[in-house]
Amino acid sequence: MTYQAEASALVPGLGEDALAASNNAAWTARYGQALMNTFGSPQRVLVRGEGCYVWDADGRRYLDLLGGLAVNSLGHAHPLLVSTVTAQLATLGHVSNFFASAPQIALAERLLDLVGAPGRGTLSSRGRGSNGRVFFTNSGTEANEAAFKIARRTGRPNVVATEGGFHGRTMGALALTGKPAIRQPFEPLPAGVTFVPYGDVEALEKAVDGDTAAVFLEPVQGEGGVVPAPAGYLAAAREITERAGTLLVLDEIQTGIGRCGDWFAHTAEGIVPDVVTVAKGLGGGFPIGACIGLGRAADLLGPGAHGTTFGGNPVAAAAGLAVLHAIERDGLLENVRTVGAHLRAGVLALGHPLVRGVRGRGLLLGIELAAPRAAEVLGAALGAGFIVNAVRPDTIRLAPPLILDTAQADEFLAALPAVLDAVGTAPKETR
Known part of the structure; x- marks a missing residue:
């Protein structure tokens, strides 16, 4: 057995079939039994990433607009970094x-x-x-x-x-x-x-x-x-x-x-x-x-x-x-300014009643909501294939990889109205 094959057998997720018999639910259950409960239950168990996208243990793809909390500057599995x-x-x-x-x-x-x-x-x-x-x-x-x-x-x-x-x-x-x-x-x-x-x-x-x-x-x-x-x-x-x-x-x-x-x-x-x-x-x-x-x-x-x-x-x-x-x-500072401005303008152009404004600079943006519904927006976005963060009850944070392009930003902008509509603006207890 080669070292590469041995590593694939040793570490879950490295081998082609390493996760075939498991899924998010199974891995989440194991997480709850093995890790301290400092973060609560994980939203998903992620197994692979490429560029601005990640895949979970059920094989579903997500556009990562959080970048590991502003960490993954070059996205996932960037060839130069690897x-x-x-x-x-x-x-x-x-x-x-x-x-x-x-x-x-x-x-x-x-x-x-x-x-x-x-x-x-x-x-x-x-x-x-x-x-x-x-x-x-x-x-x-x-x-x-x-x-x-x-x-x-x-x-x-x-x-x-x-x-x-x-x-x-x-x-x-x-x-x-x-x-x-x-x-x-x-x-x-x-x-x-x-x-x-x-x-x-x-x-x-x-x-x-x-x-x-x-x-x-x-x-x-x-x-x-x-x-x-x-x-x-x-x-x-x-x-x-x-x-x-x-x-x-x-x-x-x-x-x-x-x-x-x-x-x-x-x-x-x-x-x-x-x-x-x-x-x-x-x-x-x-x-x-x-x-x-x-x-x-x-x-x-x-x-x-x-x-x-x-x-x-x-x-x-x-x-x-x-x-x-x-x-x-790769001129990523200019890309950050360009795509950040595109995202900001696109969110504001929606004119959605749940969006009050957009704060931030570059690719660190906060979508301010008209009601404290950020946790629900996060859930709806995740269900639609987008990873965002509820940084405050009334604010959604975006901190995607610096390599995010306008076409990928447009994926999110196109899906955002339906995500917001699914949440609505009325307080949760009256809906």
Whole structure:
């Protein structure tokens, strides 16, 4: 038996007939007996993906308009990503951070170039004089943990974050998250965090003083309902934090790596933050995150101050390099802007009574509903062959692969009226 045949026999879903005798119901029952009930019952058991489509254990195809929660930048089974990860794993898979690897260094340099680190390219030798440094992690919450630790290293005791913001589920990241329902069961959390209304410049200015180590903001509150920062808000935050000697930390976990039509969403306001955190789309489905420190923030974590076993391993770094290369090579930033605008205009053009508006940027969009029926819309969409997300009771989130084209967007737009009609606008209990 070859290794490929052995792998197909070992891992469900790899072989042609591995799932032939099973289906969604059977696998869901096994899921309920084997996994902790942190996510509830899965909507479907997915077994294969290609491009912007996935297939479930019953053989049904879906257009994936969620992209693994803004993760699958290049869709599913992208040939470049598969080839790059395979080649790297066959060469060098993991070495620990007692050693460095070429992919790790190259990806850090590339991220510093893309974020516009001060001093990049001012010396002839690549990577010297950068005034920026990267700490690699395995996820977004870990990237924000690192940013929180950077804030602590300033010696100042307090941090400011925003109501409705989401920065992760670990205890430190959760302390920064302005959603009481998910915070309160785990209190007491790390102290010293003050929350202000998102988008309120006056409230932010009042909250920031000489004891404020950092301000944590999202350019678009993804988990908060796809709520973009008001025009000028990030620039005002930069001015306020600079005046107080406070770090400005921008959480671009969901908005970065092309999701909003630029490499980073904050660049639209022409500002340079002190720290940027990224994850999700950076690995295209392979777990990786990064905390990017700029200026003085780049040097606040020294030897022994922080660590990770898997962060920045060669395979994850190679995946990140492949994603960044494909986005640039294939003009995906422009595609995001074009298809995102097409989706927004198409949804609004329906004139459906259940649609109140569309929020967001690029391919991070929230369809605002006129009634709290998002869960029912999600179910109807799934039944029609489309994967979306009910991010709030009145909001449907779209975060498809960056490779989504207008023809695929039109598939969804053509089906959406019937999906919305199936739900209606009357409260569920009166229907």
